[in-house]
Amino acid sequence: MxxxxxxxxxxxxxxxxxxxxxxxxxxxxxxxxxxxxxxxxxxxxxxxxxxxxxxxxxxxxxxxxxxxxxxxxxxxxxxxxxxxxxxxxxxAAETLNKYSELTMLYDFVEKVNAFNVKEIAEFLIKHVSEQIRADNVSVMLTDEITGMLKLVAESGGESGNGGAQMSAFGIAGVVMHSGKAEIINDCRSDPRCAMETGSVSSLICSPIKAKEKALGIVMASTIEPFNYTADDLNFFCTLVSQAAFAMDNARLYESLKEAFIKTVYTLAETIEKRDPYTGGHTKRVKEYSVAISANLGISAGDKERLELAAVLHDIGKIGVSDNVLRKTAKLTDEEFEEIKTHTTCGRDILSYIEELKGIIPGVKSHHERFDGRGYPDKLKGLEIDLIARIIAVADTFDAMTSDRPYRKGLPFGTALQELRKCSGTQFDPTVVEAFFKAVDNNKINPENQEKIIRGDNNDACNSDSR
Ligand SMILES: [Fe+2]
Structure with missing residues (x-):
């Protein structure tokens, strides 16, 4: 120290x-x-x-x-x-440390020209299928946890034999082990193909190698006997080696992204720990937000933004002093003004991280009201980012139903009535409807809610939602 x-x-x-x-x-x-x-x-x-x-x-x-x-x-x-x-x-030192870790991590990720592994696999299959005779083309990669080959993508659908090819034994395992591509034109008479199903007559198989490391294999096969040639093998291997480097990068990018998300979650937890009454709040807000969004038909990209924004919606509380944040009694007007700064403070913090800029509207506007009486910008209706409108409902519902040391949270049913009452004034009615749909579909229910550690509270829709 x-x-x-x-x-x-x-x-x-x-x-x-x-x-x-x-x-x-x-x-x-x-x-x-x-x-x-x-x-x-x-x-x-x-x-x-x-x-x-x-x-x-x-x-x-x-x-x-x-x-x-x-x-x-x-x-x-x-x-x-x-x-x-x-x-x-x-x-302060701990927060600063986490923050610089986060920016360094993303600076690095930004420099890696990466693609999605599945997309590369599908791209490769498409090109192999166009150039080489095959009833099934499949890409299998080693699962980094189990070490087993796992099917990532395949052509041929139901008639394909991808399921059987998932085995780490048979010819896939042999090629993986030897690191050498193979043509087997008569599978039935080759004992190494014992694990492949009877529907495969001929196959061509290549390892996916990057930096001398075998990441997986690509296999093309025919149901009827076929005579693959050395030219086929050459072309096949050239395509595979082109894809291998991109796949290696993509895997690296995906694991960095995973590490980044974990760091974001740790950062959110660090902030939550400052307020002893919000245990599990972030997690519940994220789960409610995801359940709501499932009924709004948002894109995969928006869903990713929503999850991050829900986790980081109160990140600006770093800038709120302990005596205000930890106060259990009613806040004075001055103290409430200080609490309100967490929305703009959140925006300021996130603006330093390129990859998190997209979630700023969701974080900054999660206390705006549909009727324009919220903060910090008094935005109204659809002027408020959809992600912020979703978080507003999730955040307030959790605040209403959670206990505080000085009072019990509202019962689940009462909180639902409050939500309905505030639909169209505080909340976007479409988002409230999506919330009720999630309740009807049992995605949000009192049992699920109890499973997560309880904490933060609020009087009702328009009470001290911080
Ligand atoms: Fe907040």
């Missing part, structure tokens, strides 16, 4: 004011020195009584005065302030 700078803390105006006020009201003269004996506050007298100021058991300074009982109260207050300061700094 870094050395705590007591001098810097005592130079803060509010801290100096606090100490001055206390010394006057308690009628006591004090001086404060650091652990090396340098005077930091007061002029100093020849005091006999001194009490330590500590951080994690280590003395960082001393408070001196004429009367030990009077300085004891000040010493414990100083210890409390020092402890809070240390905690605040640790949290």
């Amino acid at each position: 870094a050395i705590f700078n007591l001098k810097k803390l005592l130079l803060k105006k509010d801290i100096t004011k606090l100490i001055e006020g206390l010394t006057v009201s308690m009628g006591v003269d004090v001086c404060i020195k650091d652990s090396a004996g340098t005077m930091l506050y007061g002029t100093g007298g020849d005091y006999l009584s001194g009490l330590p100021i500590t951080v994690d058991g280590k003395t960082v300074g001393w408070i001196y005065g004429e009367n030990v009982s009077k300085i004891a109260a000040m010493a414990s207050l100083l210890n409390y302030i020092v402890g809070a300061e240390v905690q605040k700094k640790a949290l």
